Amino acid sequence: MVNNPPLLSALLLIPPLGALLIWLVRDPAKARMVALFTGILNLAIALRVLVLFDGSISGFQFVERTSWIPTLHVDYHLGVDGISILFLPLAALLFVGVILASWTRVRNMPRLFFTLLLFLESLTLGVFCAIDVILFYLFWELTLIPIYFLISLWGIGPYRRHAATKYILFMLVGGVPLLVAFVYLAIHQAEAASGVAQGLTFSYPALFANPIASELQTALFFLLLLGFAAKTPLFPLHTWLPTLTMEGHTSLATLMVGLKIGAYGLMRYLLPLAPDAAREYHWLLAGLGIIGLLYGALAALAQTNIRRMLAYGSMSHVGLVVLGLASLDQAGVQGALFQLLNFTVVAGGLFLLTGFLRHRTGSTDLLSLGGGVKTMPLLVAFFFWMGIASLGVPGTSGFPAEFLILVSALGSHTGAGLAALAAMVLGAAYFLSFFQKSFLGPVKSSLVAQAVDLRPRELVVAVTLGGVILLFGLFPSLVLDLTRESTALWVSHIGAVTP
Numbered sequence: 001m002v003n004n005p006p007l008l009s010a011l012l013l014i015p016p017l018g019a020l021l022i023w024l025v026r027d028p029a030k031a032r033m034v035a036l037f038t039g040i041l042n043l044a045i046a047l048r049v050l051v052l053f054d055g056s057i058s059g060f061q062f063v064e065r066t067s068w069i070p071t072l073h074v075d076y077h078l079g080v081d082g083i084s085i086l087f088l089p090l091a092a093l094l095f096v097g098v099i100l101a102s103w104t105r106v107r108n109m110p111r112l113f114f115t116l117l118l119f120l121e122s123l124t125l126g127v128f129c130a131i132d133v134i135l136f137y138l139f140w141e142l143t144l145i146p147i148y149f150l151i152s153l154w155g156i157g158p159y160r161r162h163a164a165t166k167y168i169l170f171m172l173v174g175g176v177p178l179l180v181a182f183v184y185l186a187i188h189q190a191e192a193a194s195g196v197a198q199g200l201t202f203s204y205p206a207l208f209a210n211p212i213a214s215e216l217q218t219a220l221f222f223l224l225l226l227g228f229a230a231k232t233p234l235f236p237l238h239t240w241l242p243t244l245t246m247e248g249h250t251s252l253a254t255l256m257v258g259l260k261i262g263a264y265g266l267m268r269y270l271l272p273l274a275p276d277a278a279r280e281y282h283w284l285l286a287g288l289g290i291i292g293l294l295y296g297a298l299a300a301l302a303q304t305n306i307r308r309m310l311a312y313g314s315m316s317h318v319g320l321v322v323l324g325l326a327s328l329d330q331a332g333v334q335g336a337l338f339q340l341l342n343f344t345v346v347a348g349g350l351f352l353l354t355g356f357l358r359h360r361t362g363s364t365d366l367l368s369l370g371g372g373v374k375t376m377p378l379l380v381a382f383f384f385w386m387g388i389a390s391l392g393v394p395g396t397s398g399f400p401a402e403f404l405i406l407v408s409a410l411g412s413h414t415g416a417g418l419a420a421l422a423a424m425v426l427g428a429a430y431f432l433s434f435f436q437k438s439f440l441g442p443v444k445s446s447l448v449a450q451a452v453d454l455r456p457r458e459l460v461v462a463v464t465l466g467g468v469i470l471l472f473g474l475f476p477s478l479v480l481d482l483t484r485e486s487t488a489l490w491v492s493h494i495g496a497v498t499p
Contacts, residue, residue, distance in 0.1 A: 082486030174230030258348025292319025335404025
């Protein structure tokens with residue numbers, strides 16, 4: 001069953017084709033143009049999918065399905081619903097921004113760099129499109145290959161290979177319980193049907209519609225939680241993130257912070273596939289969310305480098321996402337989904353701007369900065385705009401997301417909601433303190449004094465991401481209307497009451 005034309009398959013195939021085309025040109029400048037054209041073409045297709053998407057339907061659309069491993073009933077099965085649809089254009093947009101940001105900075109093996117970047121885009125979009133759990137797992141694990149080489153070969157720190165190895169080990173440890181959980185789920189559902197051979201299925205819609213017995217869901221819940229927690233990341237499995245942001249290339253750090261596919265996994269797979277266990281252990285999710293919120297905010301407050309501060313800040317904000325999911329009501333789930341989408345444009349945008357800053361000054365440490373507003377007013381203005389969006393200031397996309405989560409948390413977990421408010425105050429403290437020390441006051445460094453402001457291609461990236469933040473902040477219904485039906489189905493499936 002394949003839609004005509006198969007738009008989702010096109011999204012997954014165009015980046016690898018573009019990557020192969022890069023090797024047909026020898027000139028690095030032409031290779032960059034091929035990568036940019038491929039990214040823009042994929043963005044156009046993702047926007048086409050968004051335009052054709054019907055927000056009044058709660059189920060999957062643009063479904064493509066063909067048999068892949070018939071013996072095990074594993075299929076090439078793609079589809080998007082209200083939970084996944086907006087990740088496609090925003091992820092494609094972020095990859096275009098990363099390509100532009102890396103335009104002249106990657107001088108060592110540029111063709112290989114952009115090839116790996118395009119393969120990573122295809123695999124990341126596959127994570128959002130796959131609705132066969134084994135196909136999802138395949139995309140999930142294959143992302144490790146380009147990420148490992150992007151860290152090892154183009155990292156900016158002296159311990160970049162250590163950072164690459166650390167990340168891979170964390171993800172492999174998390175991948176084992178994930179695979180065990182999917183096999184466990186399929187086998188137990190088959191046994192409940194008509195025998196393993198006949199009833200085995202890895203189709204997400206089928207597993208969603210027919211959950212396994214309640215007494216079996218606890219094991220499934222904790223296996224999935226462990227698998228997704230490593231990539232989200234949740235405390236204490238977070239230590240790879242600050243290391244990666246300091247040692248890895250800024251473009252890769254942008255993607256790792258901006259695209260929280262671990263948190264997407266929590267929303268898509270953990271709670272819906274183990275609904276009874278989700279209702280029983282919602283307090284555990286709320287607790288993990290609050291620990292991440294407070295720990296991340298306090299750790300960010302203690303940093304002296306912007307990249308480490310943003311890494312811990314993203315960990316704090318992902319704790320807010322987990323708290324929203326723990327509410328098990330539609331306001332909290334829509335807020336959590338909105339916040340995940342914000343990561344792409346807000347956290348991703350902040351890291352891109354930090355990369356621009358480092359390219360000019362050679363450092364993102366507070367001791368080397370100060371007075372940047374005098375020489376780089378546009379860069380500083382966009383950094384402030386995206387920073388206040390991360391704080392949830394009205395008028396930005398951060399406000400409706402955080403407001404929905406807080407209202408939901410105060411109603412379902414009052415103590416956790418109050419702790420989240422305290423964490424938001426800490427968030428304002430660390431961001432404003434860093435902003436003042438980094439960009440205001442006297443110029444301390446000759447490199448800052450000689451720095452130029454945003455170049456045209458950098459300005460295009462900043463204006464586009466900043467415009468999306470403003471658009472979603474002023475018109476949150478653009479997001480909420482698309483996600484309403486699918487999140488309502490999600491909540492009713494869990495068994496909670498939709499307000």
